[in-house]
Amino acid sequence: MNSAASVTAKPIRVALLGCGTVGTQIVRLLTEQADELAARVGTRVELVGIAVRRPNKHREVPAELLTTDAAGLVASPDVDVVVEVIGGIEPTRTWLLAALTAGKSVVTANKALLAEHAGELFEAADASGADLYFEAAVAGAIPLLRPLRESLAGDRITRVMGIVNGTTNFILSAMDETGAGYAETLDEASRLGYAEADPTADVDGFDAASKAAILASLAFHTRVTAGDVYREGISAVTSADFAAARALGRTIKLLAICERVFTTGEDGAPEESVAVRVHPAMIPRSHPLAGVSGAFNAVFVEAEAAGQLMFYGQGAGGAPTASAVLGDLVAVARNRVVGGRGPRESAYADLAVRPIAQASTRYHISLDVADRAGVLAAVAAEFAQHEVSIAAVRQEGRATDASLVIVTHSAPDAALRSTVDKVAGLPFVHDVVSVMRVEGEDS
Amino acid sequence: MNSAASVTAKPIRVALLGCGTVGTQIVRLLTEQADELAARVGTRVELVGIAVRRPNKHREVPAELLTTDAAGLVASPDVDVVVEVIGGIEPTRTWLLAALTAGKSVVTANKALLAEHAGELFEAADASGADLYFEAAVAGAIPLLRPLRESLAGDRITRVMGIVNGTTNFILSAMDETGAGYAETLDEASRLGYAEADPTADVDGFDAASKAAILASLAFHTRVTAGDVYREGISAVTSADFAAARALGRTIKLLAICERVFTTGEDGAPEESVAVRVHPAMIPRSHPLAGVSGAFNAVFVEAEAAGQLMFYGQGAGGAPTASAVLGDLVAVARNRVVGGRGPRESAYADLAVRPIAQASTRYHISLDVADRAGVLAAVAAEFAQHEVSIAAVRQEGRATDASLVIVTHSAPDAALRSTVDKVAGLPFVHDVVSVMRVEGEDS
Incomplete structure (x- = not known):
């Protein structure tokens, strides 16, 4: 098939940063599936180095690939793609920026880094034409x-x-x-x-x-x-x-x-x-x-x-996360072989992010109240005053007090907080047992 | 963001073949989301023609785009991408082969065509460097x-x-x-x-x-x-x-x-x-x-x-299927803008396809039998003789006969068929009520 012709292309040389649970599985799959990956990419994918902190702790991977010099490995002219499974912000951020700036594609599972510095990483990738993929950063093996x-x-x-x-x-x-x-x-x-x-x-x-x-x-x-x-x-x-x-x-x-x-x-x-x-x-x-x-x-x-x-x-887990990383690795390697590029950052919409106080959700409030007349009316009045609409109420008498459960319609977070504060201060309200948002139902 | 700079690229010109439920939704979304699609692709995506059989039946789309000449539209030098939602094998196959051969990328929802002629279509795409995408062909809007x-x-x-x-x-x-x-x-x-x-x-x-x-x-x-x-x-x-x-x-x-x-x-x-x-x-x-x-x-x-x-x-459905088609359209358009290519056919493994007679599944067999001693023993003996292992049995007496339900362990289709044929011929078996495979359980 097609693969036979194109496997003559230069191999894609991969540096792996980190070799814990996920990294070990990546090494295993790269080795076990080498022929299949070569057929899918159009050339061989070769692991040329693994940066770890303590080389003597990694007896399950080839010793000659191990190094403690991550920065040196990233900078090596023998590396086309950097796969990062260390996590954390620094020094990982510096290493990945160096890789991207040098035109090396990056595959990472690092959600903390991406959630803080995605913009900067994408800009470095864009400037050099490198790819930045990170499927494993969210929901492990699930293609999301x-x-x-x-x-x-x-x-x-x-x-x-x-x-x-x-x-x-x-x-x-x-x-x-x-x-x-x-x-x-x-x-x-x-x-x-x-x-x-x-x-x-x-x-x-x-x-x-x-x-x-x-x-x-x-x-x-x-x-x-x-x-x-x-x-x-x-x-x-x-x-x-x-x-x-x-x-x-x-x-x-x-x-x-x-x-x-x-x-x-x-x-x-x-x-x-x-x-x-x-x-x-x-x-x-x-x-x-x-x-x-x-x-x-x-x-x-x-x-x-x-x-x-x-x-x-x-x-999560070593093998599932490694599956997501390898899917990305095949994509960036294939892009190198055919000369294409993966999707870049898409932030054109540039929408504002609303503060939580403006968010509207339904709430479930559970109260311990005195078991006497007028309690429900007084509590309901507080909700009405803050314009929090009540969807359902359940009151159950017990020995000396009563349990009062209120489920609201969709209400702004701020209004609900004020309501609960006021209700908590009512003399016949003994305890606010539970206040929790409700999702997955029509509002 | 990035989009501003690259929207100066030449527009991607799209021909639509077919304008039924799905096609109408594609036209609507292309129009309503034109600005967003341009930002995502890096240039504008323009609908330049819609091939239909009866133009006067499509009052919901711009009349000046309609044509009955699908072959002419596909061949037009003003078309970069062909989107096909007609279905069927011919003449669709001829049109899509012509498009791919001319280097025009194709997005299709045509499962029947792909299930018969994917190899031929991919070869034409490979020869010219065009893309062939077909997410909408299976499971509608589900990214699969x-x-x-x-x-x-x-x-x-x-x-x-x-x-x-x-x-x-x-x-x-x-x-x-x-x-x-x-x-x-x-x-x-x-x-x-x-x-x-x-x-x-x-x-x-x-x-x-x-x-x-x-x-x-x-x-x-x-x-x-x-x-x-x-x-x-x-x-x-x-x-x-x-x-x-x-x-x-x-x-x-x-x-x-x-x-x-x-x-x-x-x-x-x-x-x-x-x-x-x-x-x-x-x-x-x-x-x-x-x-x-x-x-x-x-x-x-x-x-x-x-x-x-x-x-x-x-x-299925117009809008969900159109969503899948447009996702593919953005991908092939973006590939044109950045000069890349989507995945090609991957058939390197070339595994043999096993006939069903060799497939092993569990079975549920429901029989009407005479309600007397020795029936179960005789039926079980037939199963044993064909080496079909029984996982569970339920027998219930009724007025004049009995219901006998057998669930097997995983067994070859051929062995099960022979067993049922033999069992159906037993004198005290009145009727084979139901024979059905069982899935989703451990075998």
């Missing part, structure tokens, strides 16, 4: 960024909503199943290896916020950085929240949500902006995201013409 | 072919299984819900516009077989044509089949299944081949594909490194 960047390039994406962090999803799934609290479930997740020793990046939503920034940038052709993303982690989610969710046929997931928002400007003209947020939310148990458990990821994409799409698969 | 061709290009796909025909899925979903028979449900589907006046292509599985051939070709880097696909439609599915499925917590779906098969050759060496089939199958109600109802499509992809992935969305 390429569909957003390319398949839906003729459509207008309105919303992206998904579960993009496996650690928090594992913890929330376990809390839902066992009824246990957050702290003990986190301990169990750490023990089983599902949470890192320092779980901050996952449980406080930083990882998901980086991914949301990347998704929003691609979906809305606008530069969105991690700092633009409203972020709430899962550490405040309680077993009481889960009990409240369960009573209403819901469960709780940490969602990354990117929305195109249509409003009317002061001059009456229509305005578009972007809202990006990461927070726990109650969703109906019948919602497809409710069934996504453990370390799996799933992302919904809504576009004007395409309608609703869903992508599902393994969001 | 680009992920298979590109995102998973660094992985080894082992299986693709999905629901790829909306009409049959609508009919089977309705039969499941109402308990009605096939003929009346088809009538209802026709009345509601979900089935064509001549539903043969859908209900007899031809449409799904074309799509399966395309999926298998991309997944396994092997030319697979529609004729290579084992095909059973849904017209033989009865309400008794659904009752039998329901009793075991299953439902029935028309599945397209593409598998990489590993066997041992006569010389003891490992051999790889490909098996591609379309047939109704029972799947557990808990399987994600069981919840895909109506006109939706969903496809599972299993790859060695990536693991299991799922893609879900609208499989």
Whole structure:
């Protein structure tokens, strides 16, 4: 076939930065599938160096490829493509900028770096004509960024909503199943290896916020950085929240949500902006995201013409992430062989990012109140005064007090916060048990 | 951003062949999103002609673009890209070959043509350096072919299984819900516009077989044509089949299944081949594909490194299909602007396609038998003699006879057919009520 003729082209020489779980799998697949990759690319893909911190810790890869000099490897004239699976901002940023500036294509899985410095990296790539691919940075093996960047390039994406962090999803799934609290479930997740020793990046939503920034940038052709993303982690989610969710046929997931928002400007003209947020939310148990458990990821994409799409698969892990990296590597290598280029940064729309206080969502509020006449009326009056419309109410008497659950229609975050503050101060309100956003239902 | 500088490039001039439901949506989106598409491509995308059979029937598109001379439009020096949404083999094949031979890129939604003549079309594209894209040919708006061709290009796909025909899925979903028979449900589907006046292509599985051939070709880097696909439609599915499925917590779906098969050759060496089939199958109600109802499509992809992935969305309809076409149009237009090329045919693996008689699946067999001693023993003996292993048996006495349900372990199609023939001939077997494959469970 075609491959036979073109495999005579010069090999594509690859430098790998980092050789942990993902890097080891990349080395394995590059070796095991060398012939297949050559046929797909049109020439051989050769690994010429692996930069690691401690070479003697990597007995599973060829010793002659190991080096501690990442900068030197990147600068080597024998390198065409740099694959980066180290993570972190510096010194990785410096190395990748050097590679791109020198016209070397980059494949990276580094969501934190992209969520902060994508603009700078793309500018370096553009200046030299190099490619920058990063499918593995979001949702592991799930082909998601390429569909957003390319398949839906003729459509207008309105919303992206998904579960993009496996650690928090594992913890929330376990809390839902066992009824246990957050702290003990986190301990169990750490023990089983599902949470890192320092779980901050996952449980406080930083990882998901980086991914949301990347998704929003691609979906809305606008530069969105991690700092633009409203972020709430899962550490405040309680077993009481889960009990409240369960009573209403819901469960709780940490969602990354990117929305195109249509409003009317002061001059009456229509305005578009972007809202990006990461927070726990109650969703109906019948919602497809409710069934996504453990370390799996799933992302919904809504576009004007395409309608609703869903992508599902393994969001992390060595082999799945390596699969995404190698898909990108084949693409950039093929671009080198045929002389083409992958998609560049697309940020022409340059939409404003809305602050969370202006975002509207539905809320579930669970209160412990005194069990006497007039309570509901007084609480309802506070909601009315802040123009937060109530969709459903459930009151249940107990021994000495009552449980009052209120689900609102879509309301601005700021209005809801003020309402809850006022309600919490009412004399017959003993406790605000749970305040949580509700997603996946009509507003 | 980047777009401003490069929009000075020459416009990309597009000819549209066909202007039915999909074509009309393409014209609408090209017009409404002209500025956005220009920013994404790097230059304007201009519709320069629309070939239709009866120009006076298309009042919703600009009259000055309409022509009845498709061949002339394709040959025009003013056309860079041909978008085809007519369907059928001839004269479409001739027109698209002419376009590709002249170096014009082609975007098509024509699954029947690709399932028969992809090789020839790709050769013409290769010879002239043109692009051939066809995301809309399978699963409508769902980004599926680009992920298979590109995102998973660094992985080894082992299986693709999905629901790829909306009409049959609508009919089977309705039969499941109402308990009605096939003929009346088809009538209802026709009345509601979900089935064509001549539903043969859908209900007899031809449409799904074309799509399966395309999926298998991309997944396994092997030319697979529609004729290579084992095909059973849904017209033989009865309400008794659904009752039998329901009793075991299953439902029935028309599945397209593409598998990489590993066997041992006569010389003891490992051999790889490909098996591609379309047939109704029972799947557990808990399987994600069981919840895909109506006109939706969903496809599972299993790859060695990536693991299991799922893609879900609208499989047909004007706007969703137009979204997929426009995504391809942006890609081929961008390739023209930057001087690159999309992926070519990848058929280097050239695996053999296995006949269905060699395929192994699990089976569900439902029999009406005489309610007396020794029946089960005799039936089981027939299965044993053909080396078809039984996984589960359920026998229920009724007034004068009994219902005997057998679910097998994975067994070769040929062995199962012989077994059923023999069992049907046993004197105490009154009727073979249902024989159906079982998928989505461990074998």
